[in-house]
Amino acid sequence: MLNRPRRNRISQVIRDMVQENHLHASDFIFPLFIIDGNQKKTEVASMPGIFRYSIDNLLHEVESCLKLGLKSFDLFPNLEESLKDKTASESLNENGLYLRAIKEVKARFPEVCVVTDVAMDPYSSDGHDGLVENGQIINDKTLKILANMAVAQAQAGADIIAPSDMMDGRVQYIREALDGNGFSDVSIMSYTAKYASAFYGPFRDALNSAPKFGDKKTYQMNPANQREALIEATLDTQEGADFLMIKPALAYLDVIKLLKDNFDLPIAAYNVSGEYAMIKAASQNGWLNEERATVETLMGIKRAGAHVILTYHAKEVLKNNWI
Numbered sequence: 237m238l239n240r241p242r243r244n245r246i247s248q249v250i251r252d253m254v255q256e257n258h259l260h261a262s263d264f265i266f267p268l269f270i271i272d273g274n275q276k277k278t279e280v281a282s283m284p285g286i287f288r289y290s291i292d293n294l295l296h297e298v299e300s301c302l303k304l305g306l307k308s309f310d311l312f313p314n315l316e317e318s319l320k321d322k323t324a325s326e327s328l329n330e331n332g333l334y335l336r337a338i339k340e341v342k343a344r345f346p347e348v349c350v351v352t353d354v355a356m357d358p359y360s361s362d363g364h365d366g367l368v369e370n371g372q373i374i375n376d377k378t379l380k381i382l383a384n385m386a387v388a389q390a391q392a393g394a395d396i397i398a399p400s401d402m403m404d405g406r407v408q409y410i411r412e413a414l415d416g417n418g419f420s421d422v423s424i425m426s427y428t429a430k431y432a433s434a435f436y437g438p439f440r441d442a443l444n445s446a447p448k449f450g451d452k453k454t455y456q457m458n459p460a461n462q463r464e465a466l467i468e469a470t471l472d473t474q475e476g477a478d479f480l481m482i483k484p485a486l487a488y489l490d491v492i493k494l495l496k497d498n499f500d501l502p503i504a505a506y507n508v509s510g511e512y513a514m515i516k517a518a519s520q521n522g523w524l525n526e527e528r529a530t531v532e533t534l535m536g537i538k539r540a541g542a543h544v545i546l547t548y549h550a551k552e553v554l555k556n557n558w559i
């Protein structure tokens with residue numbers, strides 16, 4: 237036998253030497269949920285270890301993440317039902333929860349990268365990502381709403397705008413609105429291939445943002461499709477996206493790899509709430525080793541081709557020195 241691959245696995249030193257992929261704090265974006273009020277910190281029942289923070293506690297949380305080397309955050313608001321309407325108008329309220337949170341984080345920690353979510357669903361009385369008329373999601377009328385939301389978030393200090401809605405044409409529409417308002421340095425991380433997935437369940441609990449009727453299958457992608465992601469990625473690239481995101485991550489590792497191999501933009505993958513919940517639930521039952529399952533999962537997403545991983549595991553992984 238001339239070839240014995242086991243020789244490169246014989247000791248920890250050699251295994252480390254030939255390790256092809258590594259995880260770093262700089263790979264991660266940590267999603268954070270925000271609620272109104274003071275001194276609030278409420279755990280999301282289906283996401284043990286993940287909390288909704290009032291702005292004062294959000295600042296403490298960001299500070300403790302910075303100490304661990306975690307410097308990028310994606311913020312999501314949990315709004316009271318009474319603030320929601322057909323056109324998501326609360327998203328433009330300068331004194332509203334979301335824009336205040338962005339301003340306060342950037343004022344206190346100018347060095348952090350704040351990623352902001354552009355989508356109607358947290359503010360929409362219909363719980364959808366687009367404007368609803370007669371039970372239909374109206375693409376083109378939604379674009380203006382999304383662009384206004386993006387400009388308001390850029391004004392508040394967002395570094396990266398992340399449209400998560402899957403309306404056609406929104407990347408270019410938002411790009412032009414940002415540029416027209418003097419925000420040509422604000423990036424767009426497009427949710428390029430966002431699938432109509434069961435794995436968003438716990439997130440919708442966290443934000444109370446589930447659709448009030450129907451589902452999201454007329455705008456989010458069919459989980460059976462891979463080639464369609466190439467169409468979405470081509471369009472987002474032409475429209476001026478700075479990052480291409482695939483979401484969820486685990487059931488879509490082939491799509492991560494496909495876009496990594498075919499496009500030159502950085503690839504982001506969203507390791508979503510249901511993926512987090514599965515590992516937590518199994519670990520709490522003693523069915524999985526949490527450290528090993530978590531690191532193996534994140535490594536799999538990186539190995540598939542993601543440069544950036546949005547993950548609820550980010551803080552615990554760094555805090556426990558798992559990587």
Ligand SMILES: NCC(=O)CCC(=O)O
Binds near residue numbers: 355440507510
């Ligand atoms: N626009 C952000 C999401 O929909 C996140 C979903 C999840 O974490 O399940």
Ligand SMILES: [Mg+2]
Binds near residue numbers: 402403404405471
């Ligand atoms: Mg698209």
